[in-house]
Amino acid sequence: MSDLGKNKNDRFAMFDRMSTVELEEILRQDSEIPSGEESDIDAILYIMEVIARREKENPTGRFCDVHTAWESFKRDYSFSADDGYSIYDDGITLDVIENKNAASVKDPTHVRRTRFRSFGRIASIAAVIVLVIALGTATAYAAGFDLWGFIAEWTRETFSFTSSAEPLPQVNQSSENGERKSFSSLEEAVSYYDISEPLVPAWIPKGYSLISVEAAEGLGNNNLIASYRSESEELIISIAEIPNGHTSVHEKDGGKVTVHKAGNTEHYIMTNEGRLKVVWTRSNFECAINGKISIEEAQKMIDSIYGG
Amino acid sequence: MDKTQEEFIKQLYIDMFYPLSAYAQSALGDKLLAEEAVQDTFRIACAKVDVLCASPNPEGWLVNTLKYVIQNTKRSRARLNSIVVTAMTYDRDVLGTCTDEIDPELIYASIVGEDNFKLLKRVALDGYSMKEAAYEQGISVETCKKRIQRTKKKIIELFEKNNK
Structure with missing residues (x-):
């Protein structure tokens, strides 16, 4: 040599x-x-x-x-x-x-x-x-959570989770053909799909009313989206099943990412185009809150998931 | 590309596929997205074969190209995700319906085409690579890319039109 x-x-x-x-x-x-x-x-x-x-x-x-x-x-x-x-x-x-x-x-x-x-x-x-x-x-x-399950990473422009964990069993899927279902509440939707993890905020900021809860049953994963509306703004809560670790990449602006820990889970709070975005993973779910709300309101929503 | 350049690319592919896959997998955390990033890198290498052949460090050239492909992939997929999530919170007044019993996907399907909207969602929300999404619909990767671009553009135009 x-x-x-x-x-x-x-x-x-x-x-x-x-x-x-x-x-x-x-x-x-x-x-x-x-x-x-x-x-x-x-x-x-x-x-x-x-x-x-x-x-x-x-x-x-x-x-x-x-x-x-x-x-x-x-x-x-x-x-x-x-x-x-x-x-x-x-x-x-x-x-x-x-x-x-x-x-x-x-x-x-x-x-x-x-x-x-x-x-x-x-x-x-x-x-x-x-x-x-x-x-x-x-x-x-x-x-109580797996460091090697999902690792959060972000740059100036994007946020995502990477997974090195083994895929988890998929929750019940009634349809194989990508059907959509409507529910009267997000609680009803998670109950329908036998989701036992705490994922749904019990508190929503004042002035927002529930507009719709839709479930899209994909081939291998289900996505739940709850839309709320105030006089002038929308608020979205999404719960995506990610059995194969296929998480989303979230757009963000150059503002800092803060972490709010609750229920033994880290919730990442960031901003994009004037709106607040909260993203977290729990078990084989990737969840997000997206809307023009304050950090305090976001933290209160997060805490309410776990009874806080 | 002449024969010599083709052989050069092929040998470089064989030698560098696994190391580049290691890099892409580390950055993207997904086997199929990593493969796609490496494929995109070599696609670019073919387009710039003269430059690559002349480079004193072809392996380093590939790594640098892969890095930019990865950053672009993350940025673009995040943008697509943002667009689709925003599209799902449709505004009845904007989309011209007055009924509560409405499926936003049906509305967008009628505007951009059902298959096109599904293609966009697969890539933006379900984490599919372009190749996975293309295979599902029985189209080529090139067609998939163009259809997603067009669909994205139409939806952005709709948002911009209704924000005026």
Whole structure:
């Protein structure tokens, strides 16, 4: 092995000793580094290779098979990208990507300095992750919820949960064909679907009246949506079953995300376009409250779910 | 793309699919969305094969491209989710009905097409990848993408028209 290769292996040896979960957290945090800030590509590639090698040695089925994926690529994805857009076309064109990639090729001096700073950040993230995992896991299990069930993550523009847990059994689904049902209350709806988890606020802000409660029975999941209305505003409460861990990505603005804990569950409060949004997961449900209400009203709604 | 470039892309695909999948899976938390992000990255790589071939670090180029694809995916899916949730709180005065017994989906289905609205909901609310949603309706991924774009645009136009 050349000296250069040996130095790289020495520099990254600590990643070989980390668990896959820890390495994935580093990659996840790297994926959220804003445009314009660089990460240590060599370190990231090394981590990616470690995870990939472990998967090849002990397959868990977490990744699609490469040969199947290649056939799918030729069949399903090789339509022209000449229009300049990704499959998801909001804001990113090929030119933007090209400019970012071009900007990442620097002179050797700048590369060395940047990589030192970037690697320092990755090393710090790794150290913090190990500490949080060591402390957090025991505490989380003692508190009654699974830290590795759903992990909340957010950027300036989006909020979502990621799941590493095994899928939970689906609640009763009367129809397989995506039917819709109406109910007179959200309580009636959760009772109909035998949902035993506390998910429904018992308190609604003054001035709001219930307009409708609809259940959409999808193939593999059910969605409940309750709509309330005041003189000028709407309030929506949604309960989505997520047996396969398919959570939604929620749009948010640049305001901070606050956490309100109740019923051994963390509820994330954020804003988007002048409206308040509360999002949380419990068991295999993802719930949300969306409306022009105050933080105090949101917290009161949350507490009322658990009898507070 | 010439033959040499095709072979280059294919070999890069074979070598980098699992590492890129590891990155995408970590960021998106979903196997099929991760696969789609990697596929989208290579689709872009094919469109920019000259640049990729000339890059001193093709693997790094792919990682950077994947990162932007992932950020774009999250942002776009969040926007679609917002649009559909807002659409579900329909305004009777806006949509021109005076009855209490109304299904908002029927209203939007009549405006944008039942299949199109279902496609949008699958991706926006049910967490489907474009490929999953496309397969369910027996259409190509490219068609799925275009139909979702058109449906989104029509619904936004409806909101804007009624906010005036």
